[in-house]
Amino acid sequence: MPQDFNLGADALPKQYSPKDAESRIYQMWLDGGYFHARVNPDKKPFCIVIPPPNVTGQLHLGHAFDETLQDVLTRFKRMQGFEALWLPGTDHAGIATQAKVEEQLRSEGTSRHELGREKFLERVWAWKEKYGSKIVEQIKKLGASCDWERERFTMDEGCSHAVREVFVNLYEKGLIYKGSRIINLCPKCATALSDAEVDHIEEDGHFWHLRYPVYGSGGVSSDNATDYANAPGAEFVTVATTRPETMLGDSAVAVNPEDERYTHLVGKTLVLPLTNRKIPVIADEYVDREFGTGCVKITPAHDPNDFEVGKRHSLPEILILTPTAVVTGGTRYDGLPRFDARKQILADLEAQGLLIKTEEHRHAVGHCSRCNETVEPMVSEQWFVKMEPLAAKSLDCVDNGGIKFVPERFVKTFDNWMNSARDWCISRQLWWGHRIPAWYCEKCGKITVSREDPTECSHCGSHEIKQDEDVLDTWFSSALWPFSTLGWPEKTPELEYFYPTSVLVTGYDILFFWVARMIFSGLEQMGERPFETVLFHGLIRDEQGRKMSKSLGNGVDPLEVIDEYGADALRFNIITGNSPGNDMRYFPARCEAMRNFANKIWNASRFVLLNLTVSDVTLPPESELRAEDKWILTKLHDTIAEVLTNFDVLELGIAANSLYDFIWTGFCDWYIELVKPRLMSEDAAEKQSCERVLLYVLTHLLKALHPFMPFITEYVWQQLPAVDGVIMTQEYPEADKIPRFPEDARRFDAVRDAISAIRTRRAEMNVPQKMQPSLLIETNSPEDFTAGIAQIKKLAGISEITVSSTAPSETAGYAVIATAAAKLYLPLAELVDLAEERARLSREIAAAEKNLAGVEGKLSNEQFMSKAPDSVVQKERDRLAELTTLIENLKSALSRT
């Protein structure tokens, strides 16, 4: 044990200052190698892989939440004797990281294209080296017990190897394919996105009604749409669109086959304005007759539905936008950015009399989840993962309980998504990421996909091959995280031992991005689920319930909070009062409360240490245990049992709350106060037995609390005499090993009730602290009270106590208090107002009788008696007895007043 932590009892300051302690303690843990987990056949494994934060990211409260939960679980399991591995690492975060470096290049007046791919990647790696360790250092400040020796990065050699293997494997199985499909393009990021990376946001837009002339109608035989505009008999179809610029790529107009208004037009030819291209009118079920004009312009290259329609009718796909959303395709609008083109096209159509109506229209528009730019759906050659077979396996696993979701309701969310997931677009037109291991042959045009970089085309043997320029979606590599980090595709002992991992802890916001993809990847590659349980948590919001965001400036820096209140306070704030899957608001005031709690523990420990003359952490024999000892031990037992139960169901907030309540109310407010008379007594044996109980309870609560508040518990532990090593490797308390005396505990409540009742009465009657009246206790169970004489005196401010089975002969000038077990007589002379006493007693009688009536009602109800479980009936019987004596006591007190 490092000596410098033990300050000696004399030197313990009144206030705990986490700032001094935390970094030194963390270093001590690191030096001791306590976070390192190894393959250990003698122990059961427990493993959590961290949701890897972005390598260039900054720690925010969301991370703090996520990582605190993981650390609590890991520390708990470690103390329970599991070989607990919390495997840390970071994510290369393709778009985000590349964007940051590109921004830096811009400020230097250059660009990635000017630099070239190789030089650019060097820059990103340099950036990663510089900033990648920052977030790791920040996570350490939280007290995270990660096995840093196993830290991974999604683009390190091993992960890259795993990515390569999975890609080739899926390609060989036909589950990865290259194809021309409608994808979402972010013009700003200039890359394809997956569906999951598009946010649909309601926006006010317009619905423009355009007229397309029917070729040859009205006796006009012109190829030019404008010639029809003013021709008297010319016929038109009117289409409504929210993106008029896409009309440049129209290849048909569709109507519903059942729509009589238009049946005569089906098969006719239209002249597409501005381009004067001829397009057909087709009939397709897809068209909703009720919506818009009932005529839909079909742009197969720029709309997912139109794409499908186009396929059905073999329509040409006419691409009219570049990857940066500039018009292309050989019209006079070429070169115009999409929204400029929109304006120009509308103006031109209007001038030609072909724009006939503009409506306000609210609709959902896709935005890039990274940069918020409006995305452009367009047809493009990309790589896809075929979802159907993977989804089927995943649904089978999750729906049959193969992976447990906490809370369970997310299974439904998962199912909904999996059931409707379209193929996953995995190629990105970026440079930072895992480059797609596909080579194109210049000669035969075929694709070579290979585990090793090929030197020749696998089809024709040509050496003229070129690797695909694109990289993979970042989530492709994170999807492999639970096994790639354990060494897969090598058959490592770690993989064998720790896979499947135990719990995955993450926010529900990345269920689709990450959790779902890990599930199908694990099932597909490992043939086994990647984790047994997923614990979902919510978002941390600000005091007003808003999302924390840069633009609002309402973000809270966890490091500042740690600096001010300590990591333990932040952790406890986050853990308590939150249940799985729910969002929570962050209140700085709660951190203060938890800081106070840490200080409470500190001072309780100080109290114990300052009084300590023994170093025995075992309990004295039962014969030496006093009533209050049995009471606190029983409470400790029950608390530990409750904590363990809640750990089992991952209700960490409830577990933490039970400990808070036990420590503050049970241990500090009651037990320590109750024990003070004994500690001050001359009787050495009495004093020592009491010290041993104090020390026993203190060590237990410290251990029980350690997963939640690792720093202060460790710090105090280091002050205790005769303890070995560090607290974080101690055995977690087991309820069964803590003795329990429920009957004694219940009887001791007579003493606590008396103390509380006297205190309340004193407050009501404004009896000053200095005034220490004597007390006469009239009771049928005097032995329950004689055990607590000294305690009642000290805690209720009483000078002398007489315990008797009979009432005093003269009760004038006495305040009489009735409890369930006794009548308490306090000679308070002139302080006593008889009329007030009578009124109060009458009120109490009325209240008690009302309760009694309820209890009697139940007990006389045959249905209740026959159907309610015995324990519930017994509770009611006890309650009946208690209320009956209470009422007797109150009535006899009243009759004497």
Add this chain to the structure above:
RNA sequence: GGGAGCAUAGCUCAGUUGGUUAGAGCACCUGCUUUACACGCAGGGGGUCACAGGUUCGAGUCCUGUUGUUCCCACCA
């Protein structure tokens, strides 16, 4: 359009499979140099558990509906 959550004290939230008198923190009121702690101690006020039905011996808890609110998914041009 589909799905999910939430509605409990002035505020923020707990309340595990239905079972005494519904809890905590903060805020509020009263008193306290009680030899661990004022980051404290003791006492106190404050809730028709959104509303309406239903199931049950018993409902904050389960069911149905209503209202309000939040979120997720979705290709109505």
